[in-house]
Amino acid sequence: MPTPGTARSTIVVLDYGSQYAQLIVRRVRECHVYAEMLPWDASESDIDRLNPAGIILSGGPNSVYDAGAPHLCEHVLKRDIPVLGLCYGMQLMAHQMQGRVALAEHREYGLAQVQITDPSSALFHGLDAVQQVWMSHGDRIDALPVGFVASARSDNSPYAAIEHRERRLYGVQFHPEVVHTEHGAVILSNFALRICGCTPSWTASSIIHDSVRSIRETVGGGRVICGLSGGVDSTVVATLVHRAIGDQLTAVFVNTGLLRQNEAEETVVRFGQLLGDRLQYVDASEVFLHALAGVTDPERKRVIIGNAFIDIFEQEAARLGKVDYLAQGTLYPDVIESAGGTGNAAATIKTHHNVGGLPERMRMQLIEPLRYLFKDEVRAVGLELGLPPDLIYRPPFPGPGLAVRIVGEINYERVATLQAADAIVRQEIESAGLGRDVWQYFAVLTPLQTVGVMGDNRTYANVVAVRAVTSVDGMTADWARLPYEVLARISSRIVNQVPGVNRVVYDISSKPPATIEWE
Ligand code: XMP
Numbered sequence: 001m002p003t004p005g006t007a008r009s010t011i012v013v014l015d016y017g018s019q020y021a022q023l024i025v026r027r028v029r030e031c032h033v034y035a036e037m038l039p040w041d042a043s044e045s046d047i048d049r050l051n052p053a054g055i056i057l058s059g060g061p062n063s064v065y066d067a068g069a070p071h072l073c074e075h076v077l078k079r080d081i082p083v084l085g086l087c088y089g090m091q092l093m094a095h096q097m098q099g100r101v102a103l104a105e106h107r108e109y110g111l112a113q114v115q116i117t118d119p120s121s122a123l124f125h126g127l128d129a130v131q132q133v134w135m136s137h138g139d140r141i142d143a144l145p146v147g148f149v150a151s152a153r154s155d156n157s158p159y160a161a162i163e164h165r166e167r168r169l170y171g172v173q174f175h176p177e178v179v180h181t182e183h184g185a186v187i188l189s190n191f192a193l194r195i196c197g198c199t200p201s202w203t204a205s206s207i208i209h210d211s212v213r214s215i216r217e218t219v220g221g222g223r224v225i226c227g228l229s230g231g232v233d234s235t236v237v238a239t240l241v242h243r244a245i246g247d248q249l250t251a252v253f254v255n256t257g258l259l260r261q262n263e264a265e266e267t268v269v270r271f272g273q274l275l276g277d278r279l280q281y282v283d284a285s286e287v288f289l290h291a292l293a294g295v296t297d298p299e300r301k302r303v304i305i306g307n308a309f310i311d312i313f314e315q316e317a318a319r320l321g322k323v324d325y326l327a328q329g330t331l332y333p334d335v336i337e338s339a340g341g342t343g344n345a346a347a348t349i350k351t352h353h354n355v356g357g358l359p360e361r362m363r364m365q366l367i368e369p370l371r372y373l374f375k376d377e378v379r380a381v382g383l384e385l386g387l388p389p390d391l392i393y394r395p396p397f398p399g400p401g402l403a404v405r406i407v408g409e410i411n412y413e414r415v416a417t418l419q420a421a422d423a424i425v426r427q428e429i430e431s432a433g434l435g436r437d438v439w440q441y442f443a444v445l446t447p448l449q450t451v452g453v454m455g456d457n458r459t460y461a462n463v464v465a466v467r468a469v470t471s472v473d474g475m476t477a478d479w480a481r482l483p484y485e486v487l488a489r490i491s492s493r494i495v496n497q498v499p500g501v502n503r504v505v506y507d508i509s510s511k512p513p514a515t516i517e518w519e
Pocket of ligand 1: 396398399440475514515516518519
């Protein structure tokens with residue numbers, strides 16, 4: 001992605017099926033060196049395309065003796081660039097270079113200490129002689145491959161690190177990419193910067209520079225459309241494309257009527273400032289609410305919303321005349337995931353789209369400026385582009401919006417009830433200073449009505465649930481231990497200020513087995 005081939009400042013990570021392969025890429029990038037993951041059997045030309053300064057072989061679940069175990073392709077070692085093998089990657093190097101790999105007496109799993117036996121090793125530059133590392137292996141090296149020396153040992157592995165200095169081949173039995181290896185980041189940085197000689201030039205500003213240039217080259221005089229949700233990914237995409245091609249971009253913001261309180265107005269003001277008249281605002285609330293009338297099944301809601309969104313987007317594109325490109329915010333983890341681990345990325349990556357089916361139906365080509373970025377890199381780019389921090393760190397908001405937070409029927413009245421309750425939840429959590437500790441926090445309108453008493457009168461009204469979860473990536477989550485005082489304020493304000501609600505409950509389910517959203 002950073003104009004491959006122009007500078008040898010890229011590290012290729014060959015994926016042997018390790019659950020940590022993505023982490024290796026991230027850790028290298030944290031040293032401001034661009035890294036990209038390729039399957040272990042990537043062809044010579046796939047690797048050439050990136051003109052790497054070094055290659056890292058990831059760990060993997062296999063033993064080198066397993067039938068059909070992935071191997072080290074000959075062209076990798078023929079390149080005469082540094083190679084670092086991690087765990088299985090190191091064992092492979094040893095196995096294929098006349099060393100011996102054997103089943104260790106004890107499986108080594110978890111924290112371990114290694115003793116650096118060769119302090120002159122560039123891999124361990126700046127580190128103390130004893131290091132805490134994370135091990136996870138059954139096999140170990142029993143006899144060194146030809147030309148290699150040991151540079152570290154552990155109780156269980158006489159060859160916890162090995163190297164062939166002349167050929168600049170390195171291997172470690174442990175996992176420097178996981179945080180439990182205390183100075184793993186230093187080891188990877190030593191490899192990328194000292195051994196491979198990369199320059200630490202992968203920064204938010206270089207990403208912006210390269211990306212703007214590449215969008216300009218790709219688009220030429222064509223026209224680009226993009227959907228804006230108001231979230232960080234689509235905003236960064238729109239801002240980058242706008243910076244690259246200015247008026248050739250039209251960004252479409254669709255108000256589905258299922259946004260949070262004041263969100264449509266605020267988004268229009270905010271993006272009006274960023275994009276001027278390149279922002280197309282479409283108020284489609286009526287279309288969405290009409291299409292959803294009487295629908296209670298969560299999956300049907302999603303399908304209806306997806307289809308309505310495509311229809312509206314198509315209409316807007318048709319009004320613009322010929323549009324050549326659709327820009328969207330696919331991220332690197334989506335790309336890696338859809339490539340199916342160690343599968344051949346180029347063959348299996350699907351046309352990802354946030355708005356299902358659009359590119360095919362509209363015959364547009366895709367521009368994906370975030371395709372090689374992790375979320376934290378997107379945020380860094382956003383900040384560098386001058387986008388406001390509150391937008392950059394905004395909690396995720398689902399595409400179908402409040403529709404998946406209104407259990408049961410959706411109508412204007414119920415949307416308004418939820419918007420009011422939700423605004424209170426957000427205000428109270430933010431004013432308690434908890435906004436950044438909690439991954440997502442919102443209200444849910446349940447289909448329940450319960451009996452209450454207000455003044456001297458009986459009420460029979462809605463139950464609102466409050467949901468606040470902690471999470472790292474949304475894949476798993478735990479309910480947030482919000483202070484009772486905050487919960488008390490939320491509850492009291494909702495029942496007093498939101499008409500039609502007389503009871504508030506707090507959702508104390510984790511994911512799994514629950515999900516974050518209620519639908
Ligand atoms: P769940 O409810 O599956 O949500 O635990 C995990 C994360 O995904 C978000 N989410 C969605 N985002 N379209 C989206 O763009 C959707 O249909 C959707 N459903 C859930 C959810 O908010 C959480 O961050």
